[in-house]
Amino acid sequence: MNSSSESYDEEGEIFETEVEKAPPSLPSVPGPSVDRLSNRNRGSRSPAISHNSDDARSTLSRHDRRDQDYQYRDCDYPRGEKRRRGDSRGDRGPDPRQHRVHYEAGGDPNYGRRPRVSYADIDRSDAREFPRQPYGNQDDRYCRELKRSRTRSRSPPRGPRGDASRGDNGRGSRGRGYYDDNRRENGNRYHEKDTARHDESRKHSREQSVSEQGDFSESSKRDAENRSKVPDRTSSVVRKMANGSRNVPNEKGPLKRAHQEPEIEEPVDEAKLIEERRKKREAIKAKYRGQATPLLVSALGLSDSTPNSPAESIATPVTPSSRENTPADMFIISKDGVPAPVETPAPQSPIDHDSPSAADYDPTIDMQEDAKRGQEHRHVKEVSSAVYDETKTTVKDVLFPSVTEQNQGKLDKADDDDFDMFAEGDDDDMFAEPLSKPSRKEESESTKVVPVIPAAKQLDVSLLDNWDDPEGYYRVILSELLDNRYRVQTNLGRGMFSGVVRALDQATNQQVAIKIIRNNETMKKAGMKEIEILKKLCAADPDDKKHLVRLERYFEHKGHLCIVFENLSINLREVLKKYGRNEGISLGAVRSYAQQMFLGLSLMRKCNILHADLKPDNVLANENCSMLKICDLGSASDASENDITPYLVSRFYRAPEIILGIPYDYAIDMWSIGCTLYELFTGKILFTGRTNNQMLRSIMECRGKFAHKLLRKGQFTGLHFDDMLNFRSIEKDKITGKDIIKTMNFNKPTRELRPRLLAAASGMTDAESKDLNLFIDLLDRCLNLNPEKRCTPVEALKHPFIHRVK
Numbered sequence: 001m002n003s004s005s006e007s008y009d010e011e012g013e014i015f016e017t018e019v020e021k022a023p024p025s026l027p028s029v030p031g032p033s034v035d036r037l038s039n040r041n042r043g044s045r046s047p048a049i050s051h052n053s054d055d056a057r058s059t060l061s062r063h064d065r066r067d068q069d070y071q072y073r074d075c076d077y078p079r080g081e082k083r084r085r086g087d088s089r090g091d092r093g094p095d096p097r098q099h100r101v102h103y104e105a106g107g108d109p110n111y112g113r114r115p116r117v118s119y120a121d122i123d124r125s126d127a128r129e130f131p132r133q134p135y136g137n138q139d140d141r142y143c144r145e146l147k148r149s150r151t152r153s154r155s156p157p158r159g160p161r162g163d164a165s166r167g168d169n170g171r172g173s174r175g176r177g178y179y180d181d182n183r184r185e186n187g188n189r190y191h192e193k194d195t196a197r198h199d200e201s202r203k204h205s206r207e208q209s210v211s212e213q214g215d216f217s218e219s220s221k222r223d224a225e226n227r228s229k230v231p232d233r234t235s236s237v238v239r240k241m242a243n244g245s246r247n248v249p250n251e252k253g254p255l256k257r258a259h260q261e262p263e264i265e266e267p268v269d270e271a272k273l274i275e276e277r278r279k280k281r282e283a284i285k286a287k288y289r290g291q292a293t294p295l296l297v298s299a300l301g302l303s304d305s306t307p308n309s310p311a312e313s314i315a316t317p318v319t320p321s322s323r324e325n326t327p328a329d330m331f332i333i334s335k336d337g338v339p340a341p342v343e344t345p346a347p348q349s350p351i352d353h354d355s356p357s358a359a360d361y362d363p364t365i366d367m368q369e370d371a372k373r374g375q376e377h378r379h380v381k382e383v384s385s386a387v388y389d390e391t392k393t394t395v396k397d398v399l400f401p402s403v404t405e406q407n408q409g410k411l412d413k414a415d416d417d418d419f420d421m422f423a424e425g426d427d428d429d430m431f432a433e434p435l436s437k438p439s440r441k442e443e444s445e446s447t448k449v450v451p452v453i454p455a456a457k458q459l460d461v462s463l464l465d466n467w468d469d470p471e472g473y474y475r476v477i478l479s480e481l482l483d484n485r486y487r488v489q490t491n492l493g494r495g496m497f498s499g500v501v502r503a504l505d506q507a508t509n510q511q512v513a514i515k516i517i518r519n520n521e522t523m524k525k526a527g528m529k530e531i532e533i534l535k536k537l538c539a540a541d542p543d544d545k546k547h548l549v550r551l552e553r554y555f556e557h558k559g560h561l562c563i564v565f566e567n568l569s570i571n572l573r574e575v576l577k578k579y580g581r582n583e584g585i586s587l588g589a590v591r592s593y594a595q596q597m598f599l600g601l602s603l604m605r606k607c608n609i610l611h612a613d614l615k616p617d618n619v620l621a622n623e624n625c626s627m628l629k630i631c632d633l634g635s636a637s638d639a640s641e642n643d644i645t646p647y648l649v650s651r652f653y654r655a656p657e658i659i660l661g662i663p664y665d666y667a668i669d670m671w672s673i674g675c676t677l678y679e680l681f682t683g684k685i686l687f688t689g690r691t692n693n694q695m696l697r698s699i700m701e702c703r704g705k706f707a708h709k710l711l712r713k714g715q716f717t718g719l720h721f722d723d724m725l726n727f728r729s730i731e732k733d734k735i736t737g738k739d740i741i742k743t744m745n746f747n748k749p750t751r752e753l754r755p756r757l758l759a760a761a762s763g764m765t766d767a768e769s770k771d772l773n774l775f776i777d778l779l780d781r782c783l784n785l786n787p788e789k790r791c792t793p794v795e796a797l798k799h800p801f802i803h804r805v806k
């Protein structure tokens with residue numbers, strides 16, 4: 001199915017010409033301010049998500065990176081987890097390398113906790129085998145080949161797991177499916193089992209965590225209040241614009257968090273309110289007309305009434321260049337881009353209640369489940385619980401000196417201020433880490449509270465006998481000098497393969513992100529492959545215009561391969577969390593992001609590279625979120641290495657041809673981008689399923705049935721369809737817990753794209769609706785069930801949603 005490389009090159013050239021000659025401007029982008037309140041009562045056509053059934057099994061190839069964390073386990077490469085910036089795992093024992101430092105005093109009390117309604121609660125697997133699974137002798141392949149099965153995304157708040165041997169107390173694979181299934185299927189059973197299984201110390205921790213939060217009823221009350229308020233979807237920049245001042249008190253960042261809402265609620269004439277908002281938006285447009293960046297023009301829809309000058313229409317790129325750093329207050333992401341002095345209480349949207357929030361989704365868990373599925377039937381006897389405990393890491397990997405009293409105060413206060421209504425249920429989470437203070441505060445706090453960083457120092461090797469933690473991650477010490485050049489500043493996160501730190505390059509005085517690969521040969525080899533691919537991509541984009549993360553250089557440090565990248569900020573899931581939780585972000589921002597991602601994909605296609613793990617978590621933004629880079633090329637491969645494997649790509653972003661075992665190509669990345677764009681606009685995950693089988697169901701509910709011709713090409717079609725090519729939905733009986741098979745047909749899709757997207761928009765002007773229709777059309781093309789008919793990146797860039805011809 002792979003197209004010839006010539007055709008890609010050709011497309012690349014076409015694209016190059018287009019972009020460099022006359023990048024499309026977005027002259028008539030309507031404002032992103034979407035007042036959705038008026039449409040909140042639209043009915044949802046979404047049926048309940050199925051959470052049942054196990055996945056069908058199929059032969060796994062060496063490309064099955066998604067499952068390979070279990071390979072590592074078998075190979076004594078215990079799997080790690082990603083952790084977020086400022087991740088606080090509590091103290092640990094003394095580190096031999098500590099030089100009068102102690103652990104980072106950061107970390108949100110909610111950091112180690114999963115929101116009650118996170119997707120992780122839904123997407124569990126008890127990983128039973130589908131009887132027809134032809135697994136055979138895959139074990140060797142798993143251990144033999146280096147492929148990345150990775151928990152790709154940065155995990156949302158999550159705490160350290162308990163002792164692996166307990167098996168029921170951690171949040172790793174141990175018992176997850178069990179508890180989550182019970183929680184999902186039988187509500188309170190979860191609590192009963194939870195209580196029964198927790199050891200005393202755990203209970204104590206919980207009690208403590210509750211008491212640390214203060215009176216629980218108070219907390220609930222506060223939560224209820226928060227829930228009753230309309231999320232603040234107004235960016236601070238808009239507020240600034242409206243006030244004509246750049247100094248707005250109480251701002252935490254470029255865009256204020258959704259739940260920081262006006263305290264007062266009073267009955268509001270909604271029509272009047274909408275009218276007021278429109279007027280204000282017009283005032284903002286008037287004020288900034290003529291001085292906005294193209295992106296702002298796009299986001300505010302200024303060009304509606306201000307046609308581009310000829311020069312602009314030729315030369316002004318619609319998106320910021322990769323190197324451009326638009327000021328933070330010039331990019332509006334949230335849908336409601338206007339100030340709202342008094343918000344009406346937000347009625348619960350009837351739309352897509354059953355779709356998990358994209359912001360809450362933890363793809364790490366998703367990956368674990370897929371991996372577990374593959375593992376259980378291959379190595380179940382070989383895998384010890386200790387090795388299986390991929391999440392037990394509790395040490396900080398960057399050791400910080402004491403925060404000053406002043407900073408400590410700030411941290412505490414920040415914690416208090418930042419009450420997160422979405423984290424309310426965390427005490428119910430048996431997997432949650434007991435609160436540790438002070439807490440995370442993610443991005444904004446990491447910039448607000450700067451620990452005192454000692455002077456850079458080269459560590460004395462003779463003092464140290466163990467650089468690595470038990471899982472092979474390098475234990476970095478704050479201010480340690482790497483390669484005699486990079487001074488470590490902070491911890492950015494952990495992936496399956498590496499710990500990532502931010503460091504100051506003393507040669508250039510620029511910040512960089514350094515991926516410190518775990519210490520083993522397999523991972524080093526994987527890192528080298530990533531480097532080769534990045535080199536190829538960077539060489540093909542010397543001007544850094546194609547929105548792919550830049551590799552700067554690499555070196556070895558104490559046995560670890562270290563890859564130096566340009567420094568970026570948060571990923572798109574975090575963007576959604578901050579500015580579009582459950583609501584999605586503005587269409588203008590989605591357009592800008594889409595264009596940047598398609599530019600990146602077009603370059604990859606030109607270089608014959610498949611990313612194979614595109615999702616919001618693997619797209620990083622710059623500080624003001626106006627510019628994106630596609631990151632984490634750890635699963636990328638040459639397009640010719642397209643061995644059939646059913647678990648390639650994170651499940652929700654996995655194209656149907658992968659599940660069906662049809663030879664795949666670049667189109668898998670377009671599918672993933674389509675899912676990602678939907679998620680950005682709606683704040684919901686488009687296709688969800690606990691298993692590949694249920695993914696197919698979810699896909700068909702939305703996209704209709706597969707052509708028989710296509711199904712006949714699939715190696716794994718028989719796992720999901722009967723001889724007549726009717727879909728066999730493998731679900732779990734709620735009473736007996738046994739698998740039941742339902743034959744289903746999808747002649748009439750029940751959860752089509754259009755109504756779901758329309759439901760995510762409200763109060764749109766005619767121009768905005770027109771734009772939305774274009775967006776729907778683009779998604780329709782990205783999500784064609786037939787990969788051969790799916791649009792290419794170049795076609796997407798030419799699509800009228802993105803390429804705006806006047």
Ligand SMILES: Nc1ncnc2c1ncn2[C@@H]1O[C@H](COP(=O)(O)OP(=O)(O)OP(=O)(O)O)[C@@H](O)[C@H]1O
Nearest residue numbers: 150151152154493495496497498500513565568632
């Ligand atoms: N260039 C960068 N700038 C800022 N942060 C980064 C950068 N690269 C990576 N990070 C942070 O480090 C985390 C881990 O990075 P990455 O996903 O590339 O690591 P990994 O070990 O390959 O993980 P995975 O298991 O997903 O493959 C990211 O989620 C991100 O938060």
